[in-house]
Amino acid sequence: MYHIGVDIGGTSIKVGIVDSNYNLAADVSCKTALPRSAESVCDDIIILISKAMKKANITLSKIKNIGIGCPGTINTGLGIVEYANNLGWNKFPLKKYIEDKFEGKFPVLIANDADAAAIGEFFAGSAKGADSAVVITLGTGVGSGAIINGKLVTGQYYGGGEIGHTVIEYNGRPCNCGRKGCMENYVSATALITLTKEEMQRSPDSLMWQIAGGLDEVNGKTPFDAKNQGDEAGSRVVESYIGYLACAIANVVNIFQPEIISIGGGVCNQGDNLLLPLREIVKNEAYGSPEKNTEIKICTLGNDAGMIGAALLGEI
Amino acid sequence: MYHIGVDIGGTSIKVGIVDSNYNLAADVSCKTALPRSAESVCDDIIILISKAMKKANITLSKIKNIGIGCPGTINTGLGIVEYANNLGWNKFPLKKYIEDKFEGKFPVLIANDADAAAIGEFFAGSAKGADSAVVITLGTGVGSGAIINGKLVTGQYYGGGEIGHTVIEYNGRPCNCGRKGCMENYVSATALITLTKEEMQRSPDSLMWQIAGGLDEVNGKTPFDAKNQGDEAGSRVVESYIGYLACAIANVVNIFQPEIISIGGGVCNQGDNLLLPLREIVKNEAYGSPEKNTEIKICTLGNDAGMIGAALLGEI
Numbered sequence: 001m002y003h004i005g006v007d008i009g010g011t012s013i014k015v016g017i018v019d020s021n022y023n024l025a026a027d028v029s030c031k032t033a034l035p036r037s038a039e040s041v042c043d044d045i046i047i048l049i050s051k052a053m054k055k056a057n058i059t060l061s062k063i064k065n066i067g068i069g070c071p072g073t074i075n076t077g078l079g080i081v082e083y084a085n086n087l088g089w090n091k092f093p094l095k096k097y098i099e100d101k102f103e104g105k106f107p108v109l110i111a112n113d114a115d116a117a118a119i120g121e122f123f124a125g126s127a128k129g130a131d132s133a134v135v136i137t138l139g140t141g142v143g144s145g146a147i148i149n150g151k152l153v154t155g156q157y158y159g160g161g162e163i164g165h166t167v168i169e170y171n172g173r174p175c176n177c178g179r180k181g182c183m184e185n186y187v188s189a190t191a192l193i194t195l196t197k198e199e200m201q202r203s204p205d206s207l208m209w210q211i212a213g214g215l216d217e218v219n220g221k222t223p224f225d226a227k228n229q230g231d232e233a234g235s236r237v238v239e240s241y242i243g244y245l246a247c248a249i250a251n252v253v254n255i256f257q258p259e260i261i262s263i264g265g266g267v268c269n270q271g272d273n274l275l276l277p278l279r280e281i282v283k284n285e286a287y288g289s290p291e292k293n294t295e296i297k298i299c300t301l302g303n304d305a306g307m308i309g310a311a312l313l314g315e316i
Numbered sequence: 317m318y319h320i321g322v323d324i325g326g327t328s329i330k331v332g333i334v335d336s337n338y339n340l341a342a343d344v345s346c347k348t349a350l351p352r353s354a355e356s357v358c359d360d361i362i363i364l365i366s367k368a369m370k371k372a373n374i375t376l377s378k379i380k381n382i383g384i385g386c387p388g389t390i391n392t393g394l395g396i397v398e399y400a401n402n403l404g405w406n407k408f409p410l411k412k413y414i415e416d417k418f419e420g421k422f423p424v425l426i427a428n429d430a431d432a433a434a435i436g437e438f439f440a441g442s443a444k445g446a447d448s449a450v451v452i453t454l455g456t457g458v459g460s461g462a463i464i465n466g467k468l469v470t471g472q473y474y475g476g477g478e479i480g481h482t483v484i485e486y487n488g489r490p491c492n493c494g495r496k497g498c499m500e501n502y503v504s505a506t507a508l509i510t511l512t513k514e515e516m517q518r519s520p521d522s523l524m525w526q527i528a529g530g531l532d533e534v535n536g537k538t539p540f541d542a543k544n545q546g547d548e549a550g551s552r553v554v555e556s557y558i559g560y561l562a563c564a565i566a567n568v569v570n571i572f573q574p575e576i577i578s579i580g581g582g583v584c585n586q587g588d589n590l591l592l593p594l595r596e597i598v599k600n601e602a603y604g605s606p607e608k609n610t611e612i613k614i615c616t617l618g619n620d621a622g623m624i625g626a627a628l629l630g631e632i
Contacts, residue, residue: 155573257471
């Protein structure tokens with residue numbers, strides 16, 4: 001049997017077919033093309049599902065379930081998207097709409113996109129085989145999902161697991177959520193770029209100016225590239241960023257002490273340059289034991305995590 | 317049937333008999349009288365159990381199980397106290413020792429004392445009837461226990477749920493755990509006293525000097541009493557303390573979004589003076605929904621929480 005996974009993003013909609021070994025058999029995508037109605041997006045999802053099944057050469061009789069990952073506050077119990085700001089959806093009955101299109105032939109499960117990505121990494125990626133894992137994606141914001149005691153931590157009203165919006169610097173940088181000093185403002189890709197620009201303005205002689213070509217061209221690689229070429233200002237940015245990230249991860253260890261914490265997002269392309277110093281600080285800071293510590297890994301499914309995890313929503 | 321609960325503390329050992337409605341039928345206690353061997357402490361526990369049963373007028377045949385709450389890192393699976401710094405215990409097989417004394421007539425369960433207190437409040441106290449709860453005790457340090465999806469969050473090696481050791485102020489006040497800026501250093505009773513003394517030193521005209529009688533006499537009531545008498549310095553301490561506590565609690569909401577967060581410890585005797593401003597800030601800061609928010613309550617079992625929760629370890 002096969003699972004269908006749908007990842008609804010602000011830019012694109014992706015649909016994948018996942019086999020019983022949790023491998024991706026086929027995938028297709030289209031633009032989300034916002035703004036448009038929830039129904040119109042769903043009708044494109046139906047078309048994508050047909051295309052993906054054709055590509056994988058399977059029929060409806062081979063489908064076990066459809067899972068959908070969606071940004072926003074998702075009422076997984078009722079199958080309703082309570083609120084998805086960047087899609088403009090409000091109390092949309094996503095589960096029912098898609099189930100009806102397939103005349104109730106199989107169940108449709110829905111979840112928050114960061115939770116879906118965590119489930120993908122948990123079953124098929126960096127945390128495969130673990131009992132518990134927390135997955136943190138360092139993108140424009142910080143997405144996170146926690147699987148503890150074999151269950152997803154969703155909170156009583158599907159707003160839990162928002163590790164990105166825990167304060168690590170009291171009265172610190174203002175966050176979009178209304179708080180000050182949330183982890184997201186120090187460890188997201190956006191935050192890394194901000195830290196880099198601030199350091200560049202303090203360091204007019206830094207190599208980062210040449211590497212990036214200007215403040216507007218700065219990206220998450222800039223300080224790492226500069227550090228690799230011996231630039232002190234670049235080193236300061238990298239050290240500062242890893243310090244914040246280690247603090248945030250040590251907090252997660254002390255709360256959940258999961259078997260694995262996986263981090264994803266573009267900055268993780270730095271590999272051991274990021275991972276080795278990070279592990280060292282967390283090991284010194286977090287509670288552990290001589291026998292067993294939380295392992296910090298890099299996500300392996302990349303942008304497919306949400307789609308694959310959505311397909312596997314029925315497995316958790 | 318009855319449950320026996322044992323709370324091993326640094327100062328006293330308490331044993332209670334809890335009935336099937338989770339009410340305390342009888343309790344007895346003795347001094348822990350450290351330093352002495354683990355075996356000697358356990359032999360006193362056996363004597364206390366006999367006394368408590370006599371007091372409640374019940375026989376061994378009416379006992380379902382014995383539960384023990386103990387400070388330190390507790391391997392609940394193996395029944396071993398891995399490490400309890402203030403008792404001086406290291407890899408002590410607590411479960412087996414007590415079970416053997418009763419010739420295996422009933423199971424002995426063990427848990428960390430903060431987790432036991434959380435279970436007590438969950439089944440028999442402030443969070444009775446809830447699906448999920450986090451209990452935070454503001455004492456010399458900060459103890460915490462989280463019950464999510466019907467299970468205790470213990471971590472893979474029994475070191476999870478240490479919410480007190482999550483950093484809320486990056487590079488902030490040094491903590492006993494080795495980190496800097498842990499919540500414990502801002503919201504424990506000890507931290508409140510430190511904040512008060514610091515403010516008194518900045519404010520030689522504060523009423524707090526008269527109320528306490530001197531720096532060494534300051535306690536957690538001092539700034540609240542001063543505030544109630546219109547003292548501005550006292551108000552600043554109270555506002556600062558509640559700000560930190562709200563930040564820490566909003567973090568817990570954003571991670572777990574439990575049905576209830578219960579706080580305990582001497583400072584909670586301030587009642588609404590503490591609770592009302594705290595709820596207001598958390599409501600503004602934390603993720604919630606129009607329909608349902610995490611409720612913040614004050615613990616109701618006081619110092620009995622650990623003993624009652626220990627008795628109920630088999631219920632979770």
